[in-house]
Amino acid sequence: MTTQRMEIDIQEVPGAEGVAILHFSGDLISESVRRINECFSAVGKKGKTYAIVDMTEVSLISSAALGEFMGCRKRLIEQHGDLVFSGLDLEMRTKLNLMGATKIFRIYTDIRTALNSYKWEIERQPEKIHVSFPPYLKIVPPLRQLVSRIARQKGYGNRDSFRIETIVDEICNNAVEHGKPGADDLIDLSVIIDPDKIEIDVRNMSDPDKVASLTALLLPENAEVDKLKPDVKRGRGLTLIKMLSDKLSVECTDRGTSVRVKKVREE
């Protein structure tokens, strides 16, 4: 069997200065080790500390080549970066697993996913989710679980995720309750999440008669009074949100009412 010559193409990523994408192709064998090393030295000289190694076109990887990648990764990690793989097919993943490499290297399905992970973890770039829904109370439980599950999926702990679920529940219930009677306007829920905090914004067309009572609930003295009334079924929502979150603001304009909450990750 003839070996396919290894080729390397280095690509920079606009907007992600620390990242280099290295497209490898052909067979990565012991003869390739020197070139792999030179390639990573060139990447390092350009100040890139995070290397995404695209393996889509690689047909073979030897233990010597893998060992070289390990050495390069170690050097990048010393500079607070990493070396990750992307684009491995099932066969190649199984081989790397057999060689014990999956315990060392992070593997992503494609370059975009690897890049997203870099932006999330290293650049701590926020991600946005938006849901618009009609003012039906029954939709709120699935909605609060949606946000809570996303938080958990993005690495937030159980306690934080549960608190986020409570916050979403309370704000959305308020939006449903304080909405303009008969209005068909949808409620907008926006969530901005990053590794350190989550910001939740719920916007709806409020009934003007209820806006005053809503904003009044923000006053500490009112909140305390409500908390002590055992016969009052509602009205503790904003008090609870205040206790669970780091920032709460209510804005009432002609375009509707917006309740914004910021919750810093604790765990």
Place this chain on the structure above:
Amino acid sequence: MAKTEDNNEKKVFPYCRKISFPFSVNVRFPGDLDYIPAVRKFVSELLQVSNFSSKFAYRSEIIVDEICNNAVAYGCRTDDAQIELVNSIFDDRIEFTIRDQGGTKDNLRRLKTAVKTDADGKKEQTQQGLGLEIVRMLSERLDVVIDEENLTSVHVVRKREDDREELRPSN
């Protein structure tokens, strides 16, 4: 049981409105696999609170999963790509419309191949073809539209099942 719940709901939330069909819930999320489990479970729960059966909800969850996975894998080019899922819920059916950023030429070619059925009714069994095949089997209608700017939208219609089917004993 449901009536009692509704009554209690009314007592605590006197202004709350009952669900009336049709209605629409739109979800926009990053083109990242991480979000799909939460989104598909949301749709399943949304259908259950809208009085669709749990089986209907489960099958719809699979449809959402497959079309979202396709959108992430083949319809996102930039790292900030967003996917929009429109859930239009009628009393007798659900319609999903998913819009993505539109993939690369290569991805679009693969998508077209996966959607296309040849003269003998055989479909190409690529990983993507496999996902769309599940969607096709679980729905009444599946349309994939790729516009002039290569933006892709997938529209799926799934009808509420006959009650008798829900009661049919399993083998």
Place this chain on the structure above:
Amino acid sequence: MESQIELSFEDIRGKQCAKLIRFIGDLDATNIEFVLEKVCNLINEGIVNIIADFKQLRYVNSTGLGILLHFSKTAREKGGCFKIANINENVYEIIEIIGATTLLEIYDDLDEATAALT
């Protein structure tokens, strides 16, 4: 990050090179890497006769199914097998739609699957 799946491993009494794997949760695109690594490690260690208990597997999609077929193929290539037992109706339906019921070894329960182990 991955969607929730748990795998637990148990020996199968009286059977050589065999393990029972219980799948708990959802098997989808976000966790195939994890599942792939765990099961392939077993196969590579010589545990080539595997029974997968799907009693608590709530969900599987086309990606998940892809790796189940991969496990079946790999185990067979090494002279073993990958048998599935206790599939719930919903998961079975998806396997059926894909036409994989003939490609996978599926049994009603664990006793039946264990008895079929050589």
